[in-house]
Amino acid sequence: MTQVDLSAQQDPLSPQPLGTGEQTALDALESESIHIIREVVAEFDRPAMLFSGGKDSVVMLHLAAKAFWPAAIPFQVLHVDTGHNFPEVLDFRDRTVERLGLRLVVASVQDYIDDGRLTERADGTRNPLQTVPLLDAIVDNKFDAVFGGGRRDEDKARAKERILSLRDEFGQWDPRNQRPELWNLYNGRYTAGQHVRAFPISNWTELDIWRYIEREKIELPPIYFAHQREVFRRDGMWMAVSEVSAPRQTETVEHKQVRYRTVGDMSCTGAVLSQAETVGDVVAEVAVSTLTERGATRADDRLSEAAMEDRKKDGYF
Amino acid sequence: MGAPATGAAQTATISPSLIHPEQFAQDTETPVTETPTIDPGSLFRFATAGSVDDGKSTLVGRLLHDAKAILADQLEAVTRTSAERGFGGGSGQIDLALLTDGLRAEREQGITIDVAYRYFATDRRSFVLADCPGHVQYTKNTVTGASTADAVVLLVDARHGVVEQTRRHLAVTAMLRVPNVIVAVNKIDLVDYSQQTFDQISAEITSVAQTLGVERLKVVPVSALEGDNVVEASQHTPWYTGQPLLRILEELPTLDESGSGEDRSFRFPVQFVIRPQGAVAQGVDGEHMRDYRGYAGQIASGTVSVGDRVIVLPTGRTTTVEGIDVAGTATQVGGAFPGEQLQTAAAPRSVTLRLADDLDVARGELIAGADDHVPAPVQSFSARLAWLGAQPLQPRARVLLKHGTATVQAMVTSIDGRVDLETMELADATSLELNDLGAVTLRTASPLPLDDYTDLRRTGAFLLIDAQSGNTLAAGLVGQQTGGGVEQQAGDV
Numbered sequence: 039m040t041q042v043d044l045s046a047q048q049d050p051l052s053p054q055p056l057g058t059g060e061q062t063a064l065d066a067l068e069s070e071s072i073h074i075i076r077e078v079v080a081e082f083d084r085p086a087m088l089f090s091g092g093k094d095s096v097v098m099l100h101l102a103a104k105a106f107w108p109a110a111i112p113f114q115v116l117h118v119d120t121g122h123n124f125p126e127v128l129d130f131r132d133r134t135v136e137r138l139g140l141r142l143v144v145a146s147v148q149d150y151i152d153d154g155r156l157t158e159r160a161d162g163t164r165n166p167l168q169t170v171p172l173l174d175a176i177v178d179n180k181f182d183a184v185f186g187g188g189r190r191d192e193d194k195a196r197a198k199e200r201i202l203s204l205r206d207e208f209g210q211w212d213p214r215n216q217r218p219e220l221w222n223l224y225n226g227r228y229t230a231g232q233h234v235r236a237f238p239i240s241n242w243t244e245l246d247i248w249r250y251i252e253r254e255k256i257e258l259p260p261i262y263f264a265h266q267r268e269v270f271r272r273d274g275m276w277m278a279v280s281e282v283s284a285p286r287q288t289e290t291v292e293h294k295q296v297r298y299r300t301v302g303d304m305s306c307t308g309a310v311l312s313q314a315e316t317v318g319d320v321v322a323e324v325a326v327s328t329l330t331e332r333g334a335t336r337a338d339d340r341l342s343e344a345a346m347e348d349r350k351k352d353g354y355f
Numbered sequence: 356m357g358a359p360a361t362g363a364a365q366t367a368t369i370s371p372s373l374i375h376p377e378q379f380a381q382d383t384e385t386p387v388t389e390t391p392t393i394d395p396g397s398l399f400r401f402a403t404a405g406s407v408d409d410g411k412s413t414l415v416g417r418l419l420h421d422a423k424a425i426l427a428d429q430l431e432a433v434t435r436t437s438a439e440r441g442f443g444g445g446s447g448q449i450d451l452a453l454l455t456d457g458l459r460a461e462r463e464q465g466i467t468i469d470v471a472y473r474y475f476a477t478d479r480r481s482f483v484l485a486d487c488p489g490h491v492q493y494t495k496n497t498v499t500g501a502s503t504a505d506a507v508v509l510l511v512d513a514r515h516g517v518v519e520q521t522r523r524h525l526a527v528t529a530m531l532r533v534p535n536v537i538v539a540v541n542k543i544d545l546v547d548y549s550q551q552t553f554d555q556i557s558a559e560i561t562s563v564a565q566t567l568g569v570e571r572l573k574v575v576p577v578s579a580l581e582g583d584n585v586v587e588a589s590q591h592t593p594w595y596t597g598q599p600l601l602r603i604l605e606e607l608p609t610l611d612e613s614g615s616g617e618d619r620s621f622r623f624p625v626q627f628v629i630r631p632q633g634a635v636a637q638g639v640d641g642e643h644m645r646d647y648r649g650y651a652g653q654i655a656s657g658t659v660s661v662g663d664r665v666i667v668l669p670t671g672r673t674t675t676v677e678g679i680d681v682a683g684t685a686t687q688v689g690g691a692f693p694g695e696q697l698q699t700a701a702a703p704r705s706v707t708l709r710l711a712d713d714l715d716v717a718r719g720e721l722i723a724g725a726d727d728h729v730p731a732p733v734q735s736f737s738a739r740l741a742w743l744g745a746q747p748l749q750p751r752a753r754v755l756l757k758h759g760t761a762t763v764q765a766m767v768t769s770i771d772g773r774v775d776l777e778t779m780e781l782a783d784a785t786s787l788e789l790n791d792l793g794a795v796t797l798r799t800a801s802p803l804p805l806d807d808y809t810d811l812r813r814t815g816a817f818l819l820i821d822a823q824s825g826n827t828l829a830a831g832l833v834g835q836q837t838g839g840g841v842e843q844q845a846g847d848v
Contacts, residue, residue: 061701062397062398063398063476066397069653070703072653073626073653076626079627105651106627107639107680107681108629108644108680109629109632109634109636110631110634110635110636137637137689190474194471197472198469198470204825216469217826218495218496220816220827221502221503222503227820227825228825241472246481255684255685255689255690327426328427329426329427330426
C-alpha cells in the first residue's frame with residue numbers, strides 16, 4: 039500500500055522513452071533560455087541586453103547569438119560602466135562587441151559623478167550608483183525590455199523574482215505584487231512608463247554556467263583564471279591593489295595566485311585564492327566550493343541579508 | 356512523429372546539405388582537445404505544497420542540506436539569524452525555513468510570500484525546486500509552481516492525516532496534470548513511526564487521488580526534522596519498502612519522458628521568423644543566406660524529423676520539414692558557430708525549422724505533425740480556469756488570451772460553474788473570485804488550434820490577460836474536465 043501506480047492500467051509508460059533522456063540538464067537550460075530570449079525579442083519593440091563582460095552576461099550573449107543564428111543578434115547591448123571596472127574586462131567587452139558586430143551603449147557612472155548628478159559614496163563603492171545611469175539609458179534609448187544575467191541561485195531575493203519582471207518608471211521591483219508566471223507562457227505586457235527586465239538564465243547555477251562555458255568553448259576575460267596579483271586582505275576578502283582600491287596603513291600588500299569568481303566594481307569585488315588556470319580547473323573548483331560566489335567575493339552583498347532586495351526595489355538589476 | 360528518437364538521431368549533425376554547410380563558418384585552427392566535464396544528467400523540476408504547519412520549509416531545508424546544496428556562508432548567515440531570534444530556545448538549532456524565505460517582509464514576519472526557486476544537484480540529476488507557500492494565496496502559488504513541474508511533493512502531517520488543504524492542493528495538482536505526485540507523510544517520528552497510521556493516511560490519499568485522476572502517486576513516510584527517508588532510508592521504518600524521497604525524485608520520468616500516444620504529438624509554436632538578409636551572424640556568409648527563412652521555436656511536445664509532413668495551423672496548409680537547424684558548438688574558444696543540421700529533435704529543444712514549400716508562416720502560428728491528432732482550430736471552447744485576478748471574473752468579460760505564441764482578443768461568454776473543493780464537483784456560480792477554480796466558455800476573435808489540456812499540457816494551456824493593466828488574470832486549461840475532450844462549438848476554419 040505504500041506505492042501505487044494508478045496509471046498502470048490505462049496509461050503505462052511507453053516502453054520506448056521519448057529520447058529526451060539524451061537531452062542533458064545543460065541542453066534543457068539552453069533551450070529554455072533561447073525560448074525566453076526569442077519571446078522577448080518577438081514581443082517587445084526595443085529590447086537591449088546588459089553586457090558587462092562578466093561570465094553570466096557572456097553566457098547570456100552567447101545564448102542570444104545561438105537563438106538568432108544564422109542571423110545576427112537583433113538588438114543593442116548596454117553596459118553600465120562604474121568607472122571602476124577591471125581594464126581586462128573592458129577590453130574583453132569591446133572585443134566581443136566588435137566580433138559580433140553589435141552596437142554598444144555605455145552608461146557611465148563617472149560622467150554622472152563628474153557633472154554632479156551623482157555623489158561618490160563614503161565607502162567608495164559604486165555598485166548602488168549604477169541605478170540612475172541605467173534608468174536614464176533605458177529612457178533615453180526608449181528600451182522597453184532589458185535582458186539581465188541575474189540567476190536565482192545567486193541570492194534569496196533573486197530566487198523570488200520572475201523571469202519577466204515588470205518595473206515601474208523608477209525601475210522599482212515590487213516583490214509583493216508580481217505576476218504569476220505560468221507554464222512557459224510569458225506575459226510581457228506593460229503600460230506607459232513601465233518596462234520589463236528579462237532574466238533568461240534565471241534557472242542556471244554557477245556550476246551550470248561554468249560547465250556550459252567549457253562545453254561551448256566560450257571565451258572569458260583572463261581575470262576569471264588564476265594569475266599573480268598584488269592583493270591585500272579586507273573584510274575576509276582579497277582585494278586588488280588599484281587606483282580605486284588602495285590598502286590602508288594596517289593592510290599588508292601580498293603577491294598571491296588568485297582568480298575572480300564574480301566580476302564587478304573593483305572597489306567591492308574580492309578575488310579568491312586559486313590555482314585554476316583552465317575552464318576545467320574552474321569547474322572542478324566550483325563543484326567543491328563551500329562558499330557561494332557572492333558570499334565569497336562581494337562586499338556589497340554582505341551589508342545585510344536583504345542587500346540585494348533593497349537594491350532591486352530601488353531599480354537595480 | 357514517425358521516426359523513433361534514438362540517441363544517435365538526437366545528436367546527429369550531418370545530413371545531405373540543404374543549406375550548404377560549407378558556407379558556414381570554417382574554423383581552421385586546431386580544436387581544443389580538453390575532455391569536457393560530465394554533464395549532471397537531466398533537469399528535473401518539482402514543486403512543494405502543503406499547509407501551514409506541515410513542516411514544508413523544514414523538508415526543503417533538509418533536502419537542500421542533506422543534498423549538500425547549502426554552502427557554508429549561507430548556513431552561517433542562517434545560524435546567526437536563528438540565534439538572534441532565539442530559535443530553539445538558544446539550543447543552537449537552526450531555522451531551516453530561513454534558507455528559503457528571502458524577502459525582508461518574509462523574514463520579519465516569519466511567513467513565506469511567494470514562490471521561491473532553489474537549485475541542487477545529485478550525481479544523477481539537476482533539480483529546480485519551486486517552493487510554494489501554503490497559506491497566502493495558495494492556489495496562485497501552487498498553480499504557478501505546478502505549471503512547470505515534473506512532480507509535486509505534497510506534505511501531510513502524520514498526526515493530522517488528510518485535511519482540507521491536502522485535498523485542495525491535490526485538486527490543483529490533478530487539474531494541472533502534473534505527471535507525478537509524491538505525498539510525504541511528515542512528522543512520522545511524532546506518531547512513533549507507526550505503520551498503521553501511515554497505511555491509513557496512504558489509503559485515504561490514494562482514494563482521493565484516484566477520484567481526482569492523479570496519474571502516478573507515491574506515498575513516503577518521512578521526518579524532515581530527523582531526516583528519516585528524505586535522502587537516506589530510515590532505520591525506524593523497516594515496514595516501508597519504498598525508496599527515500601530524493602531517490603524517488605532522481606528516478607521519476609520528466610514531463611517530456613512521460614505519457615504515450617497522443618501525448619507525443621508534434622507541436623511547435625512559431626516564435627520568430629529568422630531571415631538574416633544581410634545581418635548575418637559572425638562567420639556566416641551573407642551572400643548565401645539571402646534566401647534563408649527559418650521558423651524559430653521550442654518544441655512543445657513530440658519529435659520532428661527531416662522529411663516529416665507537417666500542417667501549419669490555424670490556416671491548415673501542409674508541407675514537409677526540409678531542415679532542423681541549430682547553431683552548434685564552436686570548435687575553438689571564441690570561434691563562430693559551425694551550424695548543425697539535425698535529423699531529429701524532440702521536446703523541449705529550441706530549434707529552427709525550414710519548410711519545403713514557400714509558405715508565409717508567422718509568429719503565433721502552430722506547426723503540428725500532419726498525422727498527429729491535428730487540433731481543429733476553434734473560436735469557442737470550454738475551459739477550466741484558475742482565477743488569479745484581484746477583481747472577480749464576471750460573465751462577458753473582455754480579455755486577451757495568450758496560447759502558445761498567439762495573443763488574441765477573447766470574451767468569457769459564460770461562467771459554467773465553480774469547483775467545490777469539498778466535493779470536487781462543479782457548483783453553480785455567477786462569478787469567480789481570486790483563487791477560485793472554475794469552468795467557463797470562451798469565444799476568441801480568431802480561431803486557435805487548441806489541444807485538450809489532458810492530452811497535451813503545453814498546447815492545452817493559456818493565459819487570460821487584462822488588456823488595460825497587462826496583468827495576468829487566469830491560468831486556463833482547455834477542455835471541460837480531466838479526461839474530457841474539447842467541445843468544438845463553432846468557428847471551425
